[in-house]
Amino acid sequence: MMLPSVDALAAQIPDGALVAMPPDNSLPSVALAKALIRKGARRLRLLGVPVSGFATDMLIGAGCVAEVETSALSLGEAGFPPRFTAALKQGRVKVRDATCPAIHTMLQAAEKGVPFMPLRGIIGSDILANRPDWKVVPNPFAENGEDPIVLLPAKQPDFAVFHAAMADSEGNVWLGRRRECATIAHASRQALVTVERVVEGNFLEDERMAPGAISANYITAAAIAERGAHPVALLDEYGFDSAYVADYARAAKTEEGFRAWIDREVFGGARKVAAE
Amino acid sequence: MSAIALEERLAATLARLILDPSAPPARHIAVGAASPIPAAACWLVKLMGNPVRLSLLHKRSGNPFTEGTRELFDLTGQGRIDLFFLGGGQIDGQANLNLVGTGEWPGMSVRFPGSFGSAFMYFMTPRTILFREEHSPRVLVERVDNISAPGVSPPGVFRRGTAQALVTGKCVFRFHPDRARFSLDSLHPGETVDSVRAATGFGFDVDGDIPATPDPTEAELALLRGRVCDEMVETYPDFCSRVWGRARAA
Numbered sequence: 001m002m003l004p005s006v007d008a009l010a011a012q013i014p015d016g017a018l019v020a021m022p023p024d025n026s027l028p029s030v031a032l033a034k035a036l037i038r039k040g041a042r043r044l045r046l047l048g049v050p051v052s053g054f055a056t057d058m059l060i061g062a063g064c065v066a067e068v069e070t071s072a073l074s075l076g077e078a079g080f081p082p083r084f085t086a087a088l089k090q091g092r093v094k095v096r097d098a099t100c101p102a103i104h105t106m107l108q109a110a111e112k113g114v115p116f117m118p119l120r121g122i123i124g125s126d127i128l129a130n131r132p133d134w135k136v137v138p139n140p141f142a143e144n145g146e147d148p149i150v151l152l153p154a155k156q157p158d159f160a161v162f163h164a165a166m167a168d169s170e171g172n173v174w175l176g177r178r179r180e181c182a183t184i185a186h187a188s189r190q191a192l193v194t195v196e197r198v199v200e201g202n203f204l205e206d207e208r209m210a211p212g213a214i215s216a217n218y219i220t221a222a223a224i225a226e227r228g229a230h231p232v233a234l235l236d237e238y239g240f241d242s243a244y245v246a247d248y249a250r251a252a253k254t255e256e257g258f259r260a261w262i263d264r265e266v267f268g269g270a271r272k273v274a275a276e
Numbered sequence: 277m278s279a280i281a282l283e284e285r286l287a288a289t290l291a292r293l294i295l296d297p298s299a300p301p302a303r304h305i306a307v308g309a310a311s312p313i314p315a316a317a318c319w320l321v322k323l324m325g326n327p328v329r330l331s332l333l334h335k336r337s338g339n340p341f342t343e344g345t346r347e348l349f350d351l352t353g354q355g356r357i358d359l360f361f362l363g364g365g366q367i368d369g370q371a372n373l374n375l376v377g378t379g380e381w382p383g384m385s386v387r388f389p390g391s392f393g394s395a396f397m398y399f400m401t402p403r404t405i406l407f408r409e410e411h412s413p414r415v416l417v418e419r420v421d422n423i424s425a426p427g428v429s430p431p432g433v434f435r436r437g438t439a440q441a442l443v444t445g446k447c448v449f450r451f452h453p454d455r456a457r458f459s460l461d462s463l464h465p466g467e468t469v470d471s472v473r474a475a476t477g478f479g480f481d482v483d484g485d486i487p488a489t490p491d492p493t494e495a496e497l498a499l500l501r502g503r504v505c506d507e508m509v510e511t512y513p514d515f516c517s518r519v520w521g522r523a524r525a526a
Binding site: 025026050051070071072073074077080084085088089095097098099100101102104108119120121122123124125126127128129130146147148149177178179180181182183233236239240242 | 333334336337339341342343344345346349352353375376381382383384387389390391392393394395396397398399400422423424425426429430432433434512513514515
């Protein structure tokens with residue numbers, strides 16, 4: 001099967017698109033994020049499901065992002081995300097803060113095709129005070145008509161972007177238990193997925209593979225990107241490269257350091273890796 | 277045994293709070309991101325033989341959630357998680373948590389990572405243990421600049437619980453939701469009521485003589501340095517290497 005290249009996948013994402021991505025513990029496509037930087041993407045709106053990590057900081061540093069909606073941005077043990085922090089201070093990026101279950105709930109509403117879903121908690125938080133799109137109503141089922149509860153609007157991203165272990169001949173992808181990627185794919189208009197490899201057959205015909213698969217129904221296109229989650233871990237296939245992320249965190253403390261890093265790891269590095 | 281590391285003392289202290297018979301039972305505990313000391317406390321409780329289910333969000337192999345991370349919040353929404361840990365860049369005297377940042381929203385002075393699930397978990401878990409190793413007036417403030425999750429809620433707002441206690445590098449505070457205040461519960465070695473007061477930006481209650489935070493027992497130390505570390509090294513390699521000198525797994 002002929003698959004598009006990772007750069008061809010990135011070319012399908014127009015400037016200004018709302019792009020949903022999983023965080024650093026759940027299969028982000030760092031390969032596609034790097035391709036978006038190479039393409040010179042602009043004004044992207046990123047949705048962290050439910051938080052954001054390495055790929056988001058890199059995209060912000062490269063000037064690809066206008067706004068990020070997320071419940072947190074972190075590089076884990078490597079600390080605060082340096083390019084996001086700098087861009088926020090300089091007013092070059094907007095952050096719309098949420099809380100993790102609210103992001104899941106907004107996507108689940110989109111999955112179901114309903115306009116909103118309720119969620120407990122949140123009342124009294126300044127997150128709510130800064131989210132005019134979130135509403136508090138009395139629980140219509142409460143006997144006394146009280147019991148305030150938050151309603152969250154459905155959120156339909158333009159693109160789901162993530163990495164999976166493999167695709168099959170039918171275009172289904174498999175990523176095991178990281179089902180938040182399935183939620184993102186179900187809720188989004190299109191899903192662009194990078195995979196380590198393509199295998200013969202059909203995951204949906206295999207009782208053991210089917211529960212960890214996402215049906216081709218939801219997948220717009222897949223591209224092969226070996227080690228496409230790196231430096232993030234991929235299931236039981238490869239681990240988190242904390243030295244790489246720590247090196248990024250050090251380099252990206254300054255604009256110059258970040259530029260040198262992407263020259264090496266996103267532009268030059270891509271050619272070097274391809275030649276290996 | 278070699279000297280007790282602060283991390284070990286804090287883990288053992290958290291373990292005692294988890295097992296506190298006066299608190300609602302902790303049958304199922306979830307531990308979130310970047311929480312090696314709370315994770316160590318939970319493993320200590322479990323490996324001491326207590327019947328507790330641990331759901332560690334960031335466990336790579338054998339992760340307990342097969343429906344994605346939303347499953348944690350669905351479980352909590354139903355009341356099936358008994359205990360969770362939260363921290364904050366700022367924590368105030370009413371147990372309000374700020375994980376967003378200082379200055380104008382959304383943290384235009386110093387930006388913290390963000391609220392994670394706190395605005396939900398703090399309401400929906402029967403009890404929360406607050407943990408922040410840094411005990412200073414910049415962290416423990418009179419009033420947080422921004423509220424990620426409030427410590428108490430007005431009557432009529434659905435809420436299962438709030439903070440049980442706040443554990444820092446200097447002491448243990450108990451939280452009293454009825455009066456929305458902390459009281460000093462125990463002092464770590466080298467601390468006094470006055471030294472804690474000097475390092476705390478909020479007012480708190482001091483009732484009678486304040487005991488010392490007990491040392492971890494020999495058995496607890498042996499577990500922490502052995503089987504607890506074994507369980508943690510995959511998820512927290514840097515922590516295990518720093519505290520226990522454990523080499524990173526290949």
